[in-house]
Amino acid sequence: MNNRRAFAIAAILSLAAFAGPAQANADFNGAGQQAELDCEGGAVDINGANNTLVIHGSCTRLTLQGAGNRITINLAKQASISITGADNDIRWKAAPTTKPKITSVGVGNKIYRAK
Numbered sequence: 001m002n003n004r005r006a007f008a009i010a011a012i013l014s015l016a017a018f019a020g021p022a023q024a025n026a027d028f029n030g031a032g033q034q035a036e037l038d039c040e041g042g043a044v045d046i047n048g049a050n051n052t053l054v055i056h057g058s059c060t061r062l063t064l065q066g067a068g069n070r071i072t073i074n075l076a077k078q079a080s081i082s083i084t085g086a087d088n089d090i091r092w093k094a095a096p097t098t099k100p101k102i103t104s105v106g107v108g109n110k111i112y113r114a115k
Helices: 003-017
Strands: 026-031 034-038 043-049 052-067 070-086 089-093 101-105 110-113
Touching: 026 034, 026 052, 052 089
Parallel strands: 026 043, 034 052, 043 052, 052 070, 070 089, 070 101, 089 110
Antiparallel strands: none
């Protein structure tokens, strides 16, 4: 291998070291289901009704559209929760000093820190 090619490969590999961890998104669509998801430090988008979900992974955002869902979620610092629907029950977990930005449109939605 010539020196120029070796240098190019070394440069590319060194840039990859500074890229940081990838963040994934988790999507869920359904009705009447029970499931566990992992957002892997990314966002979660949920559409559905009457689901019971447990979401792991220090999520940065939860967006929910639906009714009658029961969700427990682990949140990252500076996370947000956005709910559109009715009678959803959202329990969130985070560091003691962390409080998410919460937006809720609809009636009967409950959004609170899990004990």
